[in-house]
Amino acid sequence: MKKVINSPKAPKAIGPYSQAIEVNGFLYISGQLPVDVNTGKIVEGGIQAQTEQSLKNIGYILEEAGMNYSNVVKTTCLLSDIANFAAMNEVYAKYFTSECPARAAFAVKDLPMGAMVEIEVVAVK
Numbered sequence: 341m342k343k344v345i346n347s348p349k350a351p352k353a354i355g356p357y358s359q360a361i362e363v364n365g366f367l368y369i370s371g372q373l374p375v376d377v378n379t380g381k382i383v384e385g386g387i388q389a390q391t392e393q394s395l396k397n398i399g400y401i402l403e404e405a406g407m408n409y410s411n412v413v414k415t416t417c418l419l420s421d422i423a424n425f426a427a428m429n430e431v432y433a434k435y436f437t438s439e440c441p442a443r444a445a446f447a448v449k450d451l452p453m454g455a456m457v458e459i460e461v462v463a464v465k
Contacts, residue, residue, distance in 0.1 A: 341363070342361055342363045344360075345358070345360040345361065345362055345404050345405045346358065346401075346404070347359060347400040347403065347404035349377060349403075350372070350377060350397040350398075350400040350404075351373070351377050351380065353370065354373075354452060358370065359401050360401050360405065362405055366463070367407060367461075367463040368460075368462055369401050371418065372394045372395075372397040372401070372458065372459055372460070373394060373397075373451070373452060373455045374391070374394045374397075374455055374457060375393070375397070375453070375455075376393060377397075386456070387419075387424040387427045387456045387457060388427050388428070388431050390456045390457050391428045395435050395459065405463070406465075407465065409435050409436060410439070411463040411464060411465060412436070412461045412462070412463045413463060413464050414442045414443070414461065415441050415442075415459060415460065415461045415462075416443070416444045416445070416459070416460045416461075417432070417443065417444070417445040417458075417459050418445075418446065418447075418448050418457065418458040418459070419446070419456065420447065420448065420451050420455065420456045420457070424457070425445060428445075428457055
């Protein structure tokens with residue numbers, strides 16, 4: 341059975357999609373931009389601050405579903421510039437310290453709202 345997951349701590353979807361969908365013990369979290377829920381804007385401070393905010397937003401959604409970062413089995417990191425990979429990775433490594441999830445990371449031409457990073461995850465109970 342499919343269940344929509346929405347956390348009031350994370351930014352609302354900016355289009356016709358859900359923050360996350362839970363089905364058969366899996367949680368599929370839509371790509372999270374580095375948006376501060378209080379301002380509705382992308383956080384300032386460069387790629388590391390933006391990566392931190394995207395991962396915090398993911399954490400809020402995981403929490404809403406009764407999970408945490410240890411439940412994450414796959415991530416996809418989209419970067420507006422592959423030159424930011426190492427700096428993004430430094431922040432990412434704080435959230436995934438052991439039994440790290442599988443991951444893909446690549447550069448894209450542009451991201452919504454001018455973001456430098458967007459991260460989506462799949463988690464399992």
